[in-house]
Amino acid sequence: MFWVVSWQRFDPDFGWHLxxxxxxxxxxxxxxxxxxxxxxxxxxxxxxxxxxxxxxxFYKYPHGWEILATxxxxxxxxxxxxxxxxxxxxxxxxxxxxxTPYAGIRPMVYxxxxxxxxxxxxxxxxxxxxxxxxxMFIFWANLHGGVIIGLLIMLYFTYRDKDLRWLxxxxxxxxxxxxxxxxxxxxxxxxxxxxxxxxxKHVAEWNQWRFGNSTRLYVVVMSFGYVFFSAGKLLxxxxxxxxxxxxxxxxxxxxxxxxxxxxxxxxxxxxxPLMAITTLDNLDTQMKSLRSMIPKKLDRISKLILLSGFxxxxxxxxxxxxPITFNNFKYGRERRYPxxxxxxxxxxxxxxxxxxxxxDFGGYxxxxxxxxxxxxxxxxxxxxxxxxxxxMDKYFEISKDKExxxxxxxxxxxxxxxxxxxxxxxxxxxxxxxxxxVATDNVSVLMVKQ
Numbered sequence: 450m451f452w453v454v455s456w457q458r459f460d461p462d463f464g465w466h467l468x469x470x471x472x473x474x475x476x477x478x479x480x481x482x483x484x485x486x487x488x489x490x491x492x493x494x495x496x497x498x499x500x501x502x503x504x505x506x507f508y509k510y511p512h513g514w515e516i517l518a519t520x521x522x523x524x525x526x527x528x529x530x531x532x533x534x535x536x537x538x539x540x541x542x543x544x545x546x547x548x549t550p551y552a553g554i555r556p557m558v559y560x561x562x563x564x565x566x567x568x569x570x571x572x573x574x575x576x577x578x579x580x581x582x583x584x585m586f587i588f589w590a591n592l593h594g595g596v597i598i599g600l601l602i603m604l605y606f607t608y609r610d611k612d613l614r615w616l617x618x619x620x621x622x623x624x625x626x627x628x629x630x631x632x633x634x635x636x637x638x639x640x641x642x643x644x645x646x647x648x649x650k651h652v653a654e655w656n657q658w659r660f661g662n663s664t665r666l667y668v669v670v671m672s673f674g675y676v677f678f679s680a681g682k683l684l685x686x687x688x689x690x691x692x693x694x695x696x697x698x699x700x701x702x703x704x705x706x707x708x709x710x711x712x713x714x715x716x717x718x719x720x721x722p723l724m725a726i727t728t729l730d731n732l733d734t735q736m737k738s739l740r741s742m743i744p745k746k747l748d749r750i751s752k753l754i755l756l757s758g759f760x761x762x763x764x765x766x767x768x769x770x771x772p773i774t775f776n777n778f779k780y781g782r783e784r785r786y787p788x789x790x791x792x793x794x795x796x797x798x799x800x801x802x803x804x805x806x807x808x809d810f811g812g813y814x815x816x817x818x819x820x821x822x823x824x825x826x827x828x829x830x831x832x833x834x835x836x837x838x839x840x841m842d843k844y845f846e847i848s849k850d851k852e853x854x855x856x857x858x859x860x861x862x863x864x865x866x867x868x869x870x871x872x873x874x875x876x877x878x879x880x881x882x883x884x885x886x887v888a889t890d891n892v893s894v895l896m897v898k899q
Contacts, residue, residue, distance in 0.1 A: 450545060451552055452522035456515065458553040459782045461809050462827040463504075464816025466497065466556070470505025473498060478630040484815050486803055486822040486861055488840055491832055494631050494638035496594035500556035517554050524558045528722070531565040533729035539762075540670075540733055547667035548722045551654070557719065560595025563588070565726045567599050571606055582618050583625040590626035594639045598723070600626075609700050645831040648841075652830055654719035664721050666765050668711070671728050674735035675707040683708065703731040786813040787893035790867045794818055797887075800897055802864030808844060810867055810893065824861070851878050863898075870894040 465484055472479060478498055482491045495501070507516045525548065533541055551557065563585055570579060582603075589596040600623060607615035629635050642648060648655050660668055682704040689698050710724035747755070787810050794804070795818070804821050806814055811826025830841045847854045851874070857863070866884070868875045870893055879886065879896040888895040 450549065451525040452518055454549050454552045455522045455525070455554055456518035457782055459786070460553055460555055460812075462812045463554060464812035464814070465826055465828065466501045466812070467504045467508055468815050468819060469495060469498065470501035470503070470508075473502050474505055482828075484811075484823060484826060485829070487824055488829065488832055488834070489822075490835070493828070494634060495828075496590075496629075496631075496635055496638050497556040497592065498630065499588075499591040500559065500593065504554070521552075521554045521558060524562055525552050528558070528562050528565050528726055529729070531562070531569055532726035533733060536729055536733040537736065540729070540736060543667050543670060543762075544725045544729055547664040547725050550663060551719060551722050556593045557595065557722075559589065559592040560598065561722050561726055563592075564595070564599055564602070564723065567602065568727065576614060579614075579618060583621040586622040586625040587628050590629045590635060594635070594642060596626055597636070597639050597643070605705070608697075609702075609705075611697060641831045645839075648830040655717045655830075659718045660714070660721070664718075666762065667725060668714075670736075671707055671711070671724070671732055674732050674739070675703075678735045678738065679704040679707065679731075703735070706731060783813070785892055786810060787867050787890065787895065788817075789888040789890035790893055790895035791817040793888040793895055794821075794865065800864035802862040802898070804865045804867060805858065805861075805863045806866075807868045807872070807893075808841075809869075814867065824863075848872070848874055851881070854878055855882070865898070866896045867893060868896075 468484075469479070472483065478495065479493060482488045482493045503520075504517060507513055507520065510516060528548075529541055529545060533544065536544075566585065567582065570582060573579065586596060586599065589599060600619060603615055603619040603622065607613070607619065626635065627633050631638075650656075679701075682701065686698055686700060686704065689696075706727045710720070710727045713720040714724040743755070791814070799821065803824070804814065804818075805824045806826075808825050808827070811823050814821070814823055815826060825840060825844050830839075832840050834840060834843075843853075843857070847857050854874075855878075866875055866879065870876075870889060875896070876894070878884070883899045884896040885899050886894055887897050
């Protein structure tokens with residue numbers, strides 16, 4: 450299932466990731482932005498540079514896309530293998546469906562896999578084994594900015610186990626993260642991403658409380674298991690903590706992981722896989738305990754209730770989660786991108802000026818038309834210009850105000866627009882200012898200045 454998702458899904462950021470990997474292999478890690486004419490002086494901290502190199506290395510071979518799909522499908526599968534090796538097949542399927550909306554050839558897989566490994570290593574008694582954790586963090590810091598989650602969970606381990614050796618590993622791991630092309634400045638980009646309200650507002654995966662249908666079943670099952678088995682423990686902990694705040698209070702994973710990761714998933718939906726892999730083991734234990742509580746001899750009504758509950762789960766998986774997860778597979782991989790605009794510009798150019806593009810199209814255009822620079826792409830929601838203003842805010846201002854649009858187009862000598870065809874403001878601007886529509890497809894329109 451993960452292979453099909455990885456093979457079919459074309460992530461909006463794949464293009465600039467691949468091109469960056471190619472650039473790094475040829476020239477080294479870039480210091481400034483290399484893809485836009487709006488932010489060319491911005492000091493770009495690419496916390497996923499090693500992932501980009503991996504893409505470029507494998508993509509150059511024949512059937513490179515299939516090789517990458519296989520590699521990343523294996524990584525996503527390893528996440529479930531590490532976090533729920535002994536879990537029931539039904540629960541693994543539910544967890545897999547909750548993860549698939551975020552799966553594919555994406556750098557976030559490294560955070561989820563390394564986090565799952567960290568949780569597994571934390572349960573091993575040998576401190577010699579735990580000593581490898583800082584080495585993990587060297588790789589983690591160069592593959593994905595989610596490394597901060599690993600550092601935070603070790604703070605919890607320190608409190609949970611009442612053991613300063615965890616604190617020593619935490620400090621060593623923090624120092625290990627500085628072994629990257631940017632040193633401690635890596636955390637500037639991480640903080641910028643974590644705390645930027647514009648990112649959480651405008652980018653779908655950073656939105657709050659947007660659980661997809663294929664995820665809701667896992668959330669419901671997890672919440673039921675937590676309320677039934679662990680909520681009481683947390684309430685007692687809270688009461689004791691209020692009475693004696695300075696005293697050490699015992700905590701267990703089953704009472705902490707579910708509410709903590711659910712809160713993370715609610716704050717940004719891209720954290721849903723983190724919720725699944727963190728709670729999978731505990732949830733499986735809870736479900737087994739629940740089954741053991743069911744009497745062997747049940748009356749007819751009780752059997753009907755259990756059967757209806759089981760059939761409801763099957764119905765949701767087959768008729769809701771499965772169609773949503775695989776809905777895009779009846780279309781071409783690039784159906785959501787401006788392929789007709791790319792074809793036209795390749796043949797006819799862009800009138801000697803710059804290309805203005807929709808945010809979602811930036812990565813695709815970087816891949817398909819590398820000779821040009823662009824207005825915005827998926828790296829930039831939290832970037833600010835020299836005056837302190839967000840590039841993303843200016844982008845939205847352009848889409849709403851025709852006068853700002855006119856000023857910006859003049860400032861950057863923009864002669865082509867590649868935007869969503871249903872965006873009326875751009876279409877109206879083109880009509881009012883003598884722009885010509887030269888290419889359209891099922892999602893986009895290319896308009897050229899006359």
